[in-house]
Structure formats: C-alpha cells, structure tokens
Amino acid sequence: KALNIAVVGATGRVGSTFIEVLQERKFPINNIYFFASAKSAGKKIEFAGKEYEVEELTENSFDRDLDLALFSAGGSTSKKFAPIAASKGIIVVDNSSQWRMDKNVPLIVPEVNFEDIKKYDSKIIANPNCSTIQSVMPLKVLDERFKIKRIVYSTYQAVSGSGFKGIKDLEEGMKGNPPTNYPHPIFNNCLPHIDEFLDNGYTKEEEKMINETRKILDRDDLKITATTVRVPVMNSHSVSINIEFEKPFEMKDIYDELSKVENLVIVDDVKNNQYPMAINATGTDEVYIGRIRRDFSTENGINLWDVADNIRKGAASNAIQIAEKIFEIK
Ligand code: 2RA
Secondary structure, three states, rough: OOOOEEOOOOHHHHHHHHHHHHHHHOEEEEEEEEEEEEOOOEEEEEEOOOOEEEEEEEOOOOOOOOOOEEEEEHHHHHHHHHHHHHHHHOOOEEEEOOOOOOOOOOOOHHHHHHHHHHOOOOOOOOOOHHHHHHHOHHHHHHHHHOOOOEEEEEEEOOOOOOHHHHHHHHHHHOOOOOOOOOOOOOOOOOEEEOOOOOOOEEEEEHHHHHHHHHHHOOOOOOOEEEEEEOOOOOOOOEEEEEEEEOOOHHEEEEHHHOOOOOOOEEEOEEEHOOOOHHHHOOOOOOOOEEEEEEOOOOOOOOEEEEEEEEOHHHHHHHHHHHHHHOOOOH
C-alpha cells in the first residue's frame, strides 16, 4: 500500500538525503509533504518528477492523513513535534538524539535489533547516532556467540556529520580561510571534539556511542570507552573497534559470524591493499568491515576497522529501512 509521508527537516543534510534515498529505493508513496523551519519554508523541492513547496512546521502540520513522519530536524524540534505526530497515530522515525535513551522508545538498527520494536508500545522509533549504527552492525552476532566483555571505540568522523556547515568549513579551510563551524581549523588537522564536552572530560558524541551501544545490544553491563575525532574527510565515518570477549575463539569463527550479517560487507585482503575506505563507502547503504585480526595483547581480543556512509546508512537510509520493515515494504 502506498503511504502518506512527511519529511521533517527536509532542507538539512540528512533531510535532503531522505529525499534522495526514498526515490532510489522506490519507497511506495501516495502523498508526500516537506516541512522545515520558517526560514526554509517556501523553498521548492523536486520529488519523483514533481515540484513541491516546503511548508513551515507547525502544531497543525500533522492534521492531515499521514502514515509516517521521518524527522531529522534537531532535538528540540523532535521533542516538541514528534509527540504531536505520534498522538495522531503517525509512525515517527526520528534521527535526532532526543528519544534515543528514552526507556519507552526503541532504538533500532534493522539488521541488529529490529525485533526490539515489539518490546515497546511507541509510535516514535529512534534512529541511533551515525557512528553507533555502523559500529553495532558487526557486534550483535559476535556478542551472542562469544559474549563481549569490553569495547574500545576510536572514530575518524567526516565533516558531513555536522551538516552543510561542516562541509563548508573543510572547503573553506582548503582555501586557507578561517573555520566558522569548528573551534579550530579542520583542514590538515584532527579535532578530538565532536559535540559538547561533559564535566567528566568526555564529549556527548562519546557518551552517545557508549550508551546507545549498550541499549542496542541490551547489555547494560558492557564495559565500553570511546574517543571520537573529526578528521578532514568530506563524507563517511571510519571506526577502529577493539573488542575483548569472555570466550575463546578461532579467527575463522569470527569471519563465520560476520558473514551472517545482512548489509555487512567484509573487505579484508591486506596483501592486495584491500580494506574499507571512506571513498568507497560513500553513496552506499552497506557497512564495510576489514583489518580483522586478533589482539595479541589480551586473552580473547580482536581489532576491526569499520567504515560507512554516515549520512546514508548512518542516518537517512537506516531510518527508511526501519520504515520499510515496519510497513512490510521490504
Ligand atoms: C557527527 N555523529 O558526526 C555526529 C552527528 N551526526 O557530527
């Protein structure tokens, strides 16, 4: 059945990718509406060969026949408007961080924990943080077989993660112009600073990866730490993942488990310089895993290298995949 859907935050970096991916995946649409803030209202959007006008998001925006609302408009907008849409029976898939750790809201990566949706009575479904989505893709099967004891994340995150502003900062930095979005130049630099710093010395981005991984794997006891770093890459995040297990394993077992995960692509042939790279992940919806090797510094440990398009699988495509499964489209 074709759906009536709303895209909220339609003119942002993720919002515009919702539009691209909905068309690419031939999502069955009857009516589609585009919403943004007052300053973006009136802009024209082309969708499936037709032109639409972006409407200003208001309390009355959901007083129309809608099945699904895809949100990527920031936490405060989701906090105010997602409950309004949900109260009218509309399924909301929200990309902001607002609802992710809410105990009444499911936090979903379809290939990892889609079944968790049944544990909640919620019209709002939270889309995890981009760096979390790609990182948990290999972890569920490994946890189920070898019981993860500890995870150390180190991320190398593209500037597109902070929207069009971040992209512009790198472009301007390459011309020698001062940054406008980051506290320091990002060109020719690495910034261990994504989102705000907390009193404990971590950033909100690091806290998100730690808390969201525990929720998605349903492992509140998991020992996890993270260092998230902005690097001068336009698009696609890379993550180094060090994992310590409770149980012993053979490397063949690790490969066997990883090869079971849908949309997880193993690229691991270092003798031929084959490993996941941001330039190859961009524009796709898969998560790429390589550099799979034992960590000889501990009893039952491995290292992985994990790369994905942070705007597609890390945000827009993951949200649309959730909707496809809820409405049994795919
Ligand atoms: C970033 N993960 O990369 C954060 C939000 N998209 O900036």
